[in-house]
Amino acid sequence: MKQVFTGIAELYTPRQRLERAAFAVQDGRFVWVGAEGSLPEEYRGWPRTDLSGRSEGPSAPGGRRYLGVVPGIVDAHTHLVYGGDRLGEYLKRARGESYEAILAAGGGIYSTVRATALASEEELYELAAARAALFLAQGVTSLEVKSGYGLLPEAELKMLRVIRRLGETLPQRVFPTLLAHVVPKGWEREKYVAMFTAELIPEVARSGLAEAVDVFCDQGAFTLEETRRILEAALSHGLKIKLHAEQIAHTGATKLAAELGALSADHLEQSTPGDWQALAKSGTVGTILPGAAVILRKPFPDARAMWDAGVRVAIATDHNPGSSPLYSPWLGMQLTLSLGRLSAEEALIAHTEHAALALGRTDLGRIEVGAMADFVVVDSTYALEPLYRWGNTPIDSVYIEGEKAKDLGKV
Numbered sequence: 575m576k577q578v579f580t581g582i583a584e585l586y587t588p589r590q591r592l593e594r595a596a597f598a599v600q601d602g603r604f605v606w607v608g609a610e611g612s613l614p615e616e617y618r619g620w621p622r623t624d625l626s627g628r629s630e631g632p633s634a635p636g637g638r639r640y641l642g643v644v645p646g647i648v649d650a651h652t653h654l655v656y657g658g659d660r661l662g663e664y665l666k667r668a669r670g671e672s673y674e675a676i677l678a679a680g681g682g683i684y685s686t687v688r689a690t691a692l693a694s695e696e697e698l699y700e701l702a703a704a705r706a707a708l709f710l711a712q713g714v715t716s717l718e719v720k721s722g723y724g725l726l727p728e729a730e731l732k733m734l735r736v737i738r739r740l741g742e743t744l745p746q747r748v749f750p751t752l753l754a755h756v757v758p759k760g761w762e763r764e765k766y767v768a769m770f771t772a773e774l775i776p777e778v779a780r781s782g783l784a785e786a787v788d789v790f791c792d793q794g795a796f797t798l799e800e801t802r803r804i805l806e807a808a809l810s811h812g813l814k815i816k817l818h819a820e821q822i823a824h825t826g827a828t829k830l831a832a833e834l835g836a837l838s839a840d841h842l843e844q845s846t847p848g849d850w851q852a853l854a855k856s857g858t859v860g861t862i863l864p865g866a867a868v869i870l871r872k873p874f875p876d877a878r879a880m881w882d883a884g885v886r887v888a889i890a891t892d893h894n895p896g897s898s899p900l901y902s903p904w905l906g907m908q909l910t911l912s913l914g915r916l917s918a919e920e921a922l923i924a925h926t927e928h929a930a931l932a933l934g935r936t937d938l939g940r941i942e943v944g945a946m947a948d949f950v951v952v953d954s955t956y957a958l959e960p961l962y963r964w965g966n967t968p969i970d971s972v973y974i975e976g977e978k979a980k981d982l983g984k985v
C-alpha cells in the first residue's frame with residue numbers, strides 16, 4: 575500500500591513540531607515526512623488521503639480545516655485482562671481504608687484473582703477487547719498487557735492465552751507479559767518462587783506466550799531476593815524483563831532493574847535520586863503511572879527531576895481494576911503536567927517514543943522514516959489540544975500501519 579497523507583495543520587513527531595505537514599506511507603511504515611509544500615516528486619503521483627476535518631475552525635478551504643497529528647499513543651503497562659471489578663474497594667479506600675491493608679486481608683489483587691478464576695477465557699477476552707476498544711478511541715495503537723491475576727500456573731497460562739487472542743484479533747499491537755504478582759494463598763513462598771522459575775517461565779518461553787516477565791517487588795508481594803531469582807530465570811530463557819518498583823515501599827527494585835538491564839522500572843512513587851541515576855546510566859526506562867499514584871494518594875513521581883537526571887521517562891495508564899481504573903492516557907499526561915512538572919511536549923514524548931522504548935521498540939511512537947505508520951488525528955488544528963481539554967478528548971481518527979482503525983469505541 576502506498577499513500578500520501580495531507581491536510582495536517584500541526585504535527586509532532588513527537589520531538590519536532592512541523593506546520594502544514596504531510597507524510598508518505600508504504601507497506602505500513604513512514605517513508606517520507608516533511609512540509610506539504612516540499613513533497614518530493616516521487617510521491618506526487620501516489621494516492622492521497624486528506625486528513626482535514628469538516629468541523630468548524632480556522633483555515634478552512636472548502637469548509638474543512640487542517641487538523642493536528644501526533645504519533646500513536648503507546649501504553650507500556652496495563653493489566654487489561656481481569657474478571658469482576660473493585661468498585662466496593664474503591665469506595666472503601668475513598669473513605670480512608672488503605673490499599674495495603676485490604677491486600678493483606680486477602681482482598682485487593684486477591685479479590686480480582688478470584689473473579690478472574692470464575693470467568694471463562696471467552697468472557698475474559700470479551701471484557702478485555704471492549705476495554706481495548708476504549709483505548710483505541712483514545713489513540714492507543716500499541717499496548718502491553720500483563721497476566722498476574724491467575725497466580726496458579728494454569729490460571730496464568732489461561733490469561734496469557736486470552737492476551738494472545740487479543741493480539742491476534744485487536745487492531746492494536748499487543749505486547750504480552752507474564753507477571754509474578756503476589757504469592758497465592760495457601761502456597762509457601764519458596765515453593766511458589768521455585769515453581770515460577772523452574773516451571774512457569776520455561777513453559778511460557780517455550781510456548782511463546784509472553785515476551786517479557788515482570789515482578790511486583792514490594793511490601794506484600796515479592797522480596798528483592800525473590801525478584802532477582804525470577805528475573806534471572808526469565809533472562810536465562812531469553813525473555814525480556816521489567817519491574818513494578820518502589821510503589822508502596824522503597825525496596826531497591828529500581829537499582830535491580832538497572833543492574834539486570836530491564837526494559838523499564840515502573841511506578842517509582844518512592845524512588846530516590848540514587849534510583850534515577852541508576853536508570854539514567856543503564857538506559858532502563860522509568861515508567862510513571864499517574865493513575866495509581868493519584869488514586870492511591872501516593873507521592874506523585876517527580877517526573878521533572880527524573881527527566882533532568884537523564885532518565886527516559888515514560889507514562890502509562892497501568893489500567894487495572896484496583897489501583898488504576900484509568901482509561902485515558904491523556905489524563906495520565908495531564909496529571910504529569912500538573913503534578914510531575916513535565917511540559918506538554920515532554921509528556922507526549924513520554925507516552926509515545928519513550929513508552930515504545932519500554933517495549934524495546936524504536937519504530938513505534940514516532941512519525942519518522944522507518945517507523946510504523948501509527949498516528950492519531952486530533953479533532954483540532956492544534957495537535958496538543960487533547961492535553962488542554964480535560965475530560966473531553968478531541969480525537970478525529972486513529973491510524974495503525976497507515977490504515978484507519980475501525981470500531982472507535984465510545985468514551
Ligand SMILES: N=CN[C@@H](CCC(=O)O)C(=O)O
Pocket residue numbers: 653682683686790818821866892894895896897898
Ligand atoms: N502494584 C501492583 N499491581 C497493580 C495493581 C493491581 C491491583 O491492584 O489489582 C499496579 O500496577 O498498580
Ligand SMILES: [Zn+2]
Pocket residue numbers: 651652653818892
Ligand atoms: Zn501494574
